[in-house]
Amino acid sequence: MNRQFLLAARPHGMVKRSDFKLVKKPTSAIEDDSCLVKVQCMGLEPAMRGWMENRADYIAPLELGDVMRGFGAGEVIESKSTNFPVGTRVTGSFGWQEYFLHRSDDAPLQIIPDGVSLDEALGVFGLTGMTAWFGVNEIGKPKSGDVFVVSSAAGATGSIAGQLARAMGCRVVGITSTDEKCQWLTDSIGFNAAINYTHQDWPQRLKKACSGGIDVYFDNAGGDVLNVALDQISDGARIVLCGGISRYNSTAAQTGPENYFNLIFRRAKMEGFIVLDYASKFNSAISSMKPLIASGQLKHKATITDGFEALPDALISIFEGTNIGKQIVCISPPSA
Numbered sequence: 001m002n003r004q005f006l007l008a009a010r011p012h013g014m015v016k017r018s019d020f021k022l023v024k025k026p027t028s029a030i031e032d033d034s035c036l037v038k039v040q041c042m043g044l045e046p047a048m049r050g051w052m053e054n055r056a057d058y059i060a061p062l063e064l065g066d067v068m069r070g071f072g073a074g075e076v077i078e079s080k081s082t083n084f085p086v087g088t089r090v091t092g093s094f095g096w097q098e099y100f101l102h103r104s105d106d107a108p109l110q111i112i113p114d115g116v117s118l119d120e121a122l123g124v125f126g127l128t129g130m131t132a133w134f135g136v137n138e139i140g141k142p143k144s145g146d147v148f149v150v151s152s153a154a155g156a157t158g159s160i161a162g163q164l165a166r167a168m169g170c171r172v173v174g175i176t177s178t179d180e181k182c183q184w185l186t187d188s189i190g191f192n193a194a195i196n197y198t199h200q201d202w203p204q205r206l207k208k209a210c211s212g213g214i215d216v217y218f219d220n221a222g223g224d225v226l227n228v229a230l231d232q233i234s235d236g237a238r239i240v241l242c243g244g245i246s247r248y249n250s251t252a253a254q255t256g257p258e259n260y261f262n263l264i265f266r267r268a269k270m271e272g273f274i275v276l277d278y279a280s281k282f283n284s285a286i287s288s289m290k291p292l293i294a295s296g297q298l299k300h301k302a303t304i305t306d307g308f309e310a311l312p313d314a315l316i317s318i319f320e321g322t323n324i325g326k327q328i329v330c331i332s333p334p335s336a
């Protein structure tokens with residue numbers, strides 16, 4: 001049998017367990033040119049909240065009753081496909097289910113190279129790492145000596161973006177929600193400074209950490225954090241609009257950042273991007289990141305929760321900010 005989580009309700013406010021329905025269905029039989037993947041890990045991303053609501057138009061709509069969308073990693077366990085023989089480790093848009101039947105006309109699976117773990121395939125070498133790479137290199141374009149600030153800095157994307165900028169010679173300052181995360185940023189992954197935005201005087205602390213102003217701001221948070229950063233940009237600053245998690249569960253009307261006008265005074269630029277637009281360059285980005293990992297300049301971490309039934313809570317935990325690095329649910333252990 002195949003356990004699946006279906007989208008049961010469009011979320012209102014914070015995502016709830018009751019937005020999903022757990023069902024069991026017979027596992028699909030394979031057909032010519034198809035293969036059956038046993039899903040071993042599922043990556044959790046804030047964007048899932050928008051997919052549940054059909055807020056985004058860069059990806060196909062998700063209807064009530066559909067298997068919840070999600071990118072996972074797993075192993076081919078039955079196959080009539082010459083491209084994906086039994087034992088091949090793959091990533092793909094498997095959805096929240098234990099088994100995924102891949103047909104030849106589905107979006108292609110990505111083969112996980114030998115030596116790459118499943119959490120690396122979903123994290124640093126997956127859409128997360130790619131988001132950090134292209135947000136930094138194509139939008140932020142930091143130069144050595146720049147002050148680079150990133151929000152949700154201890155999260156999956158933010159932690160990689162900050163380290164990439166550090167490797168380019170920037171002074172890197174992270175913004176996050178706990179002292180424990182701040183300590184991890186400075187003591188374990190080489191950020192120059194980290195600011196806890198739950199302290200009332202955090203804007204002053206940020207200003208002190210960025211004397212001369214912010215040259216590149218990589219925004220994952222939006223809301224008040226973006227507004228404070230906009231107040232502290234330097235001349236010619238670049239603001240990378242990667243995400244705005246502070247608004248994803250909000251039911252209040254959204255207003256723009258009050259300090260946007262500083263973009264004019266500082267002759268600055270604010271630009272959004274969607275990582276999927278860079279898919280043709282993913283392999284070259286991965287090749288550039290491998291030496292940084294090998295040299296220890298780029299470290300990556302995952303927060304791993306066990307068990308298929310943990311999926312809804314793991315998604316909620318991202319919005320509670322309990323993850324450090326990539327939030328992953330391990331659905332079944334990889335075969336030995």
Ligand SMILES: NC(=O)c1ccc[n+]([C@@H]2O[C@H](COP(=O)([O-])OP(=O)(O)OC[C@H]3O[C@@H](n4cnc5c(N)ncnc54)[C@H](OP(=O)(O)O)[C@@H]3O)[C@@H](O)[C@H]2O)c1
Nearest residue numbers: 152155156157176177220242243244245246274275319321
């Ligand atoms: N543009 C693209 O193509 C693209 C692709 C992938 C992801 N993204 C965006 O990148 C951002 C990071 O994604 P990720 O997968 O790496 O997630 P993540 O940073 O690992 O996890 C989310 C983090 O957001 C922070 N957070 C949660 N609720 C918040 C709130 N109400 N206000 C402020 N901060 C809050 C928490 O960190 P703290 O403890 O630091 O607050 C939490 O750990 C998201 O905004 C996502 O939508 C964009």
